[in-house]
Amino acid sequence: MKNPDNNLSISTLLLRWYDVHKRDLPWRGTHDPYAIWISEIILQQTRIQQGWDYFVRFMRRFPDVVSLAQAHEDDVLKLWQGLGYYSRARNLHAAAQQVVDRFGGQFPRTYSDILSLKGIGEYTAAAIASIAYNEPYAAVDGNVFRVLSRLFDIDTPINTPVGKKQITAVAQSILHPRFPGLHNQAMMDLGAMVCTPAQPECVECPFQEICLALARNKVADLPVKNRLKTVRNRYFHYFHIRYGDKVYIRKRIGRDIWKNLYEFPLVETDAPADFAALQDSDGFKQLFSPVMQMTIRHTMHLKHVLSHQVIYADFYQVDIDPAEQSLQGRGLIEIPGYRLGEYAVSRLVHKYIETI
DNA sequence: AACACGGGGGT
DNA sequence: ACCCCAGTGTT
Known part of the structure; x- marks a missing residue:
């Protein structure tokens, strides 16, 4: 050999x-x-x-x-x-x-x-x-990482600095x-194509004569990887606000997920919240004060699973009375509804927009 | 060294 | 439910 x-x-x-x-x-x-x-x-x-x-x-x-x-x-x-x-x-x-x-x-x-x-x-x-x-x-x-950990039978966890x-x-x-x-x-x-994570095609492999993991029947055990920590749950409440033919969006800023993408104004809560609880939140009051003439109805719930967080999203459709003042000046961008498609949005928001 | 960052596909 | 994927930047 x-x-x-x-x-x-x-x-x-x-x-x-x-x-x-x-x-x-x-x-x-x-x-x-x-x-x-x-x-x-x-x-x-x-x-x-x-x-x-x-x-x-x-x-x-x-x-x-x-x-x-x-x-x-x-x-x-x-x-x-x-x-x-x-x-x-x-x-x-x-x-x-x-x-x-x-x-x-x-x-x-x-x-x-x-x-x-x-x-x-x-x-x-x-x-x-x-x-x-x-x-x-x-x-x-x-x-x-996978090919070499198998070829040389290296069992150092590959998601550690030492393993790398x-x-x-x-x-x-x-x-x-x-x-x-x-x-x-x-x-x-x-x-x-050959040394795949699951069910590798070792019989097709150019290294089959020299692979240490194959010789020792350890292919399925490699590479070794430490478990990642569990995901975080988040609760987003989006407001699809309609004002005549206009809608409101804003750009996400800060160090959070989806930075610089656009989305409907949203209130995040640290636990699941029904509409009554939502109305009491600071974010909601800030968005919709002063009290104005409008109707709100819950239109969709989505669970959006990412690698490191799960987002439970509720969408509300809000119709503002045309007699009210525009919501501009709260960090919101007022655009005609038909122009929504011009803005880069997350997959989650896109799922909602598709249904409008 | 640990953590944050999307989304889709496979088993 | 869990793993994987042609990783990098920040703290």
Whole structure:
């Protein structure tokens, strides 16, 4: 049996497999660092099937870094709507402006310069540097954690700094010295297609002769991961306020979820609240004082499950008497109802808007 | 080192 | 119910 420490054989086996099995993706075959960058950011924590169309649309709308830098953040977020982790879009936009300001609009060429851009961490910097410029940096993502923890039978929890350091060192040591870009992409494809989280296809694996976990019957036990803490429950009460043909929205600010996206005015309570309790809340009074002529009815309840919080959302439709004064001047934006679709909103708010 | 940040899909 | 996914920034 070959030794898994025989590094040349590992990357050679890997590239031989990749040459036959690599996937045909819209960002494959390019050495344009901008296109690689966009694809890498979109695919962070996102499945290819889900990200594919977003990538195509994004490249069509912002074909180069200068066009992205010149865009309005609202338009970038609108293009990102529905993808989640919206800081990716905000950082993408900010980083494009950094490229213009600090690198004269030319995408940086070195790992450390690439790493200095907003939203680009060690993984993405290594991916761009290796795929675009063939720089010898191992791109270590969730796939690589899984493949290498199995190949070398490493049971250090991978979601700890020690585990990450350990896998990264191994990844760097087996990186093909002449084809780091191909090697990195091959590792990702192998993790996505063969060395999958559940029911891996070990019989198809180029490493089946040298995989320590397979030899020791531990494939299903790896990688080891510490449990995340439980999710937080939140209670949102949205008000779809109608005033003639106008509605009111506002932009979320602060460090909370969905920053810079738009939504209906909302009151958050720290526990489930019926309408009577809601009326007593400070947020409600602030929104609707002074007392005005209006009708309110509860129209929808949605449970929105995210990775780290569960949001219980109630929607109320509020009709303000046209004789009343406009609600403008409370941080609200008054827009015609038919223009709602122009604003970037969360998936949760979108679910409601679809039903209007 | 721990936590925050979306959303979708698989078992 | 629980896990997974081409991670990064902040505290």
